[in-house]
Amino acid sequence: MTLDVDAVKAFVAVAELRSFTRAAEALGSTQGAISVKLKRLEDRVGQKLIERTPRLVRLSARGAVFLEPARELLAAHDRAVASLAAVRRHFRLGIATHVGGAEVPTLLARLNAHDPALTIEVRLDDTRELIAAFDRGELDAAIVRREDDRRDGEVLAPEHFGWYATPDFVYRAGEPLRLAASAPSCSIRDVITGTLDAVGIPWTQVFLGCGSFAVAEAVSAGLAAGAFSSRLVPPGTIEVSRKFGLPPLPASEIMLLSTLSDAQSRDALRTLAMAFREHRPSAAANGARPRFRSSQMVDNPV
Missing domain, CATH: 3.40.190.10 (Periplasmic binding protein-like II)
Structure with a gap:
């Protein structure tokens, strides 16, 4: 059996982001295209992978089993593609010390798996120092707390x-x-x-x-x-x-600043944002202690 990599990527995005809407945004696609790819994958494997209602999205029993192998398939595919690149690229990433938690190793591992030819240089510092470094061109991207009314970044999550x-x-x-x-x-x-x-x-x-x-x-x-x-x-x-x-x-917001414009780097940024959102427990948005996420996922209203 041969699987469509794009269809598998759509499945993983929906599973990780808990939303067809956010999956489409992360992949630079549309909800309709994501739904078509997921249907094509389900027809190919002969199994229902995602259960969806107007208000709820969750993995089916078979989808939960397939999720990790699907991630491994995408990682292997990305490594194979990256191995063809002749030149290693550098990615200078700043992460504010009061923003980065237990998810930081996962963020870096996900970036490395996504693009092994990418050399990641990480700087941990205060938000003010990282924003100043970003504005001076010393960083390609930074995950920081919003300062003042700055609006040139992508909001990753609220911070309470x-x-x-x-x-x-x-x-x-x-x-x-x-x-x-x-x-x-x-x-x-x-x-x-x-x-x-x-x-x-x-x-x-x-x-x-x-x-x-x-x-x-x-x-x-x-x-x-x-x-x-x-x-x-x-x-x-x-x-x-x-x-x-x-x-x-x-309250504040955590945002991603970036000056990267080439398609390969933007794809790496989408991977970074997806991994960050995946590892932020929804309980944090309500001021509660972090808890493990269940397999039941609420979709964004369209």
């Missing part, structure tokens, strides 16, 4: 924040809040301290970390409270906004 501390952390109203935060140059720190200042809550920074991981370790140790994305909650901590009467933190 909350206040976290260990269950035994003590804070009394009127006293300075013992705060763990990143260096003064970090944009997240400005949001945190500015929010406290706006409502008249005094604070003292008892831990100055270099990056979000160091700050998370300090909060997990009970040294201070801190503000974190709902995706990156430090282990052993709880949300304490209501408990301590702390003000809500403004």
Whole structure:
């Protein structure tokens, strides 16, 4: 049996993005074309792979079994095509330290599998530093938190924040809040301290970390409270906004900036965006702790 690579790619995109709409956008196609390719694949294998209703998209039992082999088939195909390239290409990618979580290794592995001839140079830094580097032409792409009203990037996901501390952390109203935060140059720190200042809550920074991981370790140790994305909650901590009467933190967005225009690089960017969205739990959008995604997937209304 011979399978159509484009049809398999359409199936994997629908399965990973939970939506015919987003799959079409990721592949630079239309919903109609995606549906035709999926139907052609299902006719070829003689199995129903995706179950779809007006409000729901999910893998069938056979589709769930086929998904990983389908990914392996696409990776092998991409490696075969890439092996014909005579020149290795370079991809300079910046990822903000407060954005990248457990999905970062997956993002890089997916990019490498998609295009083995691509040399990936990764820079981890604060959003402000990465945006400045991007604007200077030092980066080809960057995954960062939206700063100000910048609109030249592709929105990858919303980002919600909350206040976290260990269950035994003590804070009394009127006293300075013992705060763990990143260096003064970090944009997240400005949001945190500015929010406290706006409502008249005094604070003292008892831990100055270099990056979000160091700050998370300090909060997990009970040294201070801190503000974190709902995706990156430090282990052993709880949300304490209501408990301590702390003000809500403004939501933001994670966006992808890029100057790449050639078809091969744009295809790599689509792979990057797809992998990032796939590994962002939907619970994070509601301010909840991350949970594993089930096989049931909700489609975007058309």
